[in-house]
Structures are given as C-alpha cells and as structure tokens.
Amino acid sequence: MARTSPDPADLLAVGELLTDEERLIRDTVRKFADEKIRPYVGDWFDRGVFPAKELAPELGELGVLGMHLDGYGCAGSTAVEYGVACMELEAADSGLRSFVSVQGSLAMRSIHAFGSEEQKQRWLPELAAGRAIGCFGLTEPDFGSDPANMRTRARRKGADWVLSGTKMWITNGSISDVAVIWAQTEDGVRGFLVERGTPGFSATDVHGKLSLRASVTSELVMDEVVLPADAVLPGVRGLxxxxxxxxxxxxxxxxxxxxxxxxxxxxxxxxxxxxxxxxxxxxxxxxxxxxxxxxxxxxxxxxxxxxxxxxxxxxxxxxxxxxxxxxxxxxxxxxxxxxxxxxxxxxxxxxxxxxxxxxxxxxxxxxxxxxxxxxxxxxxxxxxxxxxxxx
Structure with a gap:
C-alpha cells in the first residue's frame, strides 16, 4: 500500500477515527464557517458587534441549534457529532460557538430536560430553527463559581411568582426572546422562563470588552417581575x-x-x-x-x-x-x-x-x-x- 503524506493539520489522522456521518457534519459546519463567518468576523470583533438575529436562522437551517437534543425540531445528534460541530464553529470564533452553546446546551437543554410539555412545544421548535433566541441566567455580579449563594429570589404571590435580582455576563442576554433564570425559592433553586418584554425585566449590554467582542454579553435585571405559575420549570429543584x-x-x-x-x-x-x-x-x-x-x-x-x-x-x-x-x-x-x-x-x-x-x-x-x-x-x-x- 502506498504511503500518503501526513496532513500537517492532523498529523495523527485523528479525523479518521470519526465516522462518515461525523466527518460529514464536521465538513458541513466548516464550510458554513468558512463562507459565512470567517470573512467577516475580524470586522465584527473590531467593531464589537455580532449579527445574531441574522445568523440565527442560518444556524437553525444548518441544524446546529440544540442538535444534540431529541425531538421538537432538534436533530438528536450524538455527542461526537455535536463536538465536531463545536470544533468547527470555534475555529472561526469563540463567540460563534458561544452563541450556539448558550442557545442549545444551556437555554434549550434546560427546557428540554426540565420543562413542561407546553413549555417544550412553545419554545424548542422556535429556538431550534433560530426564529427565537434564548439565554441562561445563573451567574451574578458577586457569585460566579459559588451559585449556591445567589441573591436572585423568587417568592410566591398567590398563584404567581415574583422574581427579583441581577444576572451578569449573560451571553445573548439583550437579544433573547426567552431567558432561563435561576433563582432561590423556599423550595430551593428553581428555573423560570422570562419572556422578552415582561414588565420589570431589562437587559443592558456590557461594553468595553477586550475579549469575545463578536458576542453579545449582557446584564439582566429583574425588578419585581411577576410571572405566572406556568413560567417555572417543573422538572427540577436545586442546583x-x-x-x-x-x-x-x-x-x-x-x-x-x-x-x-x-x-x-x-x-x-x-x-x-x-x-x-x-x-x-x-x-x-x-x-x-x-x-x-x-x-x-x-x-x-x-x-x-x-x-x-x-x-x-x-x-x-x-x-x-x-x-x-x-x-x-x-x-x-x-x-x-x-x-x-x-x-x-x-x-x-x-x-x-x-x-x-x-x-x-x-x-x-x-x-x-x-x-x-x-x-x-x-x-x-x-x-x-x-x-x-x-x-
């Protein structure tokens, strides 16, 4: 058998350990990144912008938003298939992979794993298609590595919940149609779905970043936000x-x-x-x-x-x-x-x-x-x- 010259970009030929389907996904996402992201991302980084609203439907069509989840418009991909997609996205820019990770692995995954059937039907197909954008609010100004001591609180008021607190460094925050917000309650930490435009809920972008400039990073403020009983994720309590x-x-x-x-x-x-x-x-x-x-x-x-x-x-x-x-x-x-x-x-x-x-x-x-x-x-x-x- 004739010896082939090794690929300097993959000298051990690790890519040959991938299945045909995994290689197809890798190459498809790489082509998308090369054509849609790489020519422009330097300028986005320089200007501190990320055209998420324009890119989200294209990423949805590509099939990478929540691709490792099953049903509700999601591809049900394997872990390695999702991994090689992330590899090619971040080869273009970490901000692009962050957008996809937050949308799929944080916002969508939380709804998929812990949401009611109504919540799943309402949000997952829209998020998978990129017609809606989601974010995930856990980190706070004073509590990052120690979320057990978060200060965001949710209390009952009749059949409703009242949510107050601040979340910081939230990717996609100001452009999200739905935010998954985690808060302390009498029953432990619970997750809540807060829709854009809910009274008392606001998002302000963080400026002056020297990193992840081609990415939207926000502060979320909940000022006595009143949420209906069906806004809570019913499937989990605690961290x-x-x-x-x-x-x-x-x-x-x-x-x-x-x-x-x-x-x-x-x-x-x-x-x-x-x-x-x-x-x-x-x-x-x-x-x-x-x-x-x-x-x-x-x-x-x-x-x-x-x-x-x-x-x-x-x-x-x-x-x-x-x-x-x-x-x-x-x-x-x-x-x-x-x-x-x-x-x-x-x-x-x-x-x-x-x-x-x-x-x-x-x-x-x-x-x-x-x-x-x-x-x-x-x-x-x-x-x-x-x-x-x-x-």
Missing amino acids: RGPLSSLGEARYGILWGTVGAARDCYTTALDYAKTRIQFERPIAAFQLTQQKLVEMMLEVEKSYLVAHRIGRLKDAGQCGPAHISFGKLNNVRTAIEVARTARTILGANGITVEYPVLRHANNLESVLTYEGTSEIHTLVLGETITGESAYR
Whole structure:
C-alpha cells in the first residue's frame, strides 16, 4: 500500500477515527464557517458587534441549534457529532460557538430536560430553527463559581411568582426572546422562563470588552417581575438543574477550543512558509520549527482528549470529572498555542487580519466562564483523592 503524506493539520489522522456521518457534519459546519463567518468576523470583533438575529436562522437551517437534543425540531445528534460541530464553529470564533452553546446546551437543554410539555412545544421548535433566541441566567455580579449563594429570589404571590435580582455576563442576554433564570425559592433553586418584554425585566449590554467582542454579553435585571405559575420549570429543584446544563456547555467548550487552537497553528504554519527573512522562509529556522512542532503536538493531544470524552459520553460513561479534564486541559492548551502562534506572526499577529490574537483574547474568557480552571482543578482533585477542597 502506498504511503500518503501526513496532513500537517492532523498529523495523527485523528479525523479518521470519526465516522462518515461525523466527518460529514464536521465538513458541513466548516464550510458554513468558512463562507459565512470567517470573512467577516475580524470586522465584527473590531467593531464589537455580532449579527445574531441574522445568523440565527442560518444556524437553525444548518441544524446546529440544540442538535444534540431529541425531538421538537432538534436533530438528536450524538455527542461526537455535536463536538465536531463545536470544533468547527470555534475555529472561526469563540463567540460563534458561544452563541450556539448558550442557545442549545444551556437555554434549550434546560427546557428540554426540565420543562413542561407546553413549555417544550412553545419554545424548542422556535429556538431550534433560530426564529427565537434564548439565554441562561445563573451567574451574578458577586457569585460566579459559588451559585449556591445567589441573591436572585423568587417568592410566591398567590398563584404567581415574583422574581427579583441581577444576572451578569449573560451571553445573548439583550437579544433573547426567552431567558432561563435561576433563582432561590423556599423550595430551593428553581428555573423560570422570562419572556422578552415582561414588565420589570431589562437587559443592558456590557461594553468595553477586550475579549469575545463578536458576542453579545449582557446584564439582566429583574425588578419585581411577576410571572405566572406556568413560567417555572417543573422538572427540577436545586442546583442539579443549572449545573447539569452547564456540564453540557462545558462539553462543547472542550471540543471548541481544539478548533481555535488548530486555527492558530495552521495560520502560523502557513505564514511561516511564506514569510521571508534572511533570504529564507522563517519555517526553515530551527526555533520556528520547534514552535510549530510544539503547537502541533498540543493540538493533536487535545483532539484526542475531546474524541475520547465524546466516545465516553455517547456510551453513557462520561462524568463531571471527564468534562473537567477536557475543559481544563484543552482551554489552557489552546491559549498557549494562540500565544505561540502570535510570536511567529510578529507584528502582523496583533491585527484582525489574522485570527491568532483574536482567538487568544477570546480564550481568556473561555478559560474562566462555565467553570474556572481553579474549580475544574478542584473537581479533579476531589476525584483522585476523595477529599473535597472547596471550603
């Protein structure tokens, strides 16, 4: 059998471990990102905008919104299929993958897992098609890693609920048609569906961001918001609800960051082959080759980690520690790859003409949202020692 030349973007041919359907999804999402996102995202990042309303129906038609859920217009994809889609979305920009993750793994998944049949019928088909946008309100100005102490409260008033509090750093917040808001009640933490335009509910965008600029980030304020009894998600009480949805979103992150890292590595590789210094392409210099090799090694290892966790998830054997392993390893690896790639591009690397510093800036947010490195370290520490070190 004739030997084929290895692919510099996937030297171990990890992609060959994917099924035909998984490769088809990967290639389809990659084509969408290349045509619809990549030519414009540098400008969006520069201007601090994200055309979510225009892109949402296209993402719905692509089939990636809530793709890993069953029924109600959702594709019922496998975990690995969802993972490779996240990888290709984040190869274009973390903000794009964040939009899809929040819509599908947080807002839609919470309704799908814990909502009433009426809530599912009302919202899931609209969200899956991108005709509606959702957000997920858990984090507060003073409580991120410690949601058990959230200050948002919901109290009963006759048959209704009255909701008060503030949520912060909420992706899609100001453009959402429905917000899944988690609040303390007499019966523990409960989830509530708050529709756009509900009196007392407001959303203000966060400006001045240096990261995730091509993404909508908002503060949500609930000022004595009166909600009917059927606004509550009936299927869960306690933090198990929001934390289980966060686990789904973190799973998408551990795949997505492989795409960001790969994009930085291949950008640096292509640049090094054409950038001439001292009458030679800089790819011919030993120090540059070392950087490229180190980046390639880390991208491939992260890809293998994501693939293994995806297979465990599809087999029903993936636990929180596996998700923490993947997010902790793959995000910090991607940041280092992005920073190294920037050094190869030199001054060109700090412009929006190239994606590497945009990826690096975005990954600084990905590092801490939906579970900081410190929290994931403690999850893994407790797993291997049997001792909890949170308090």
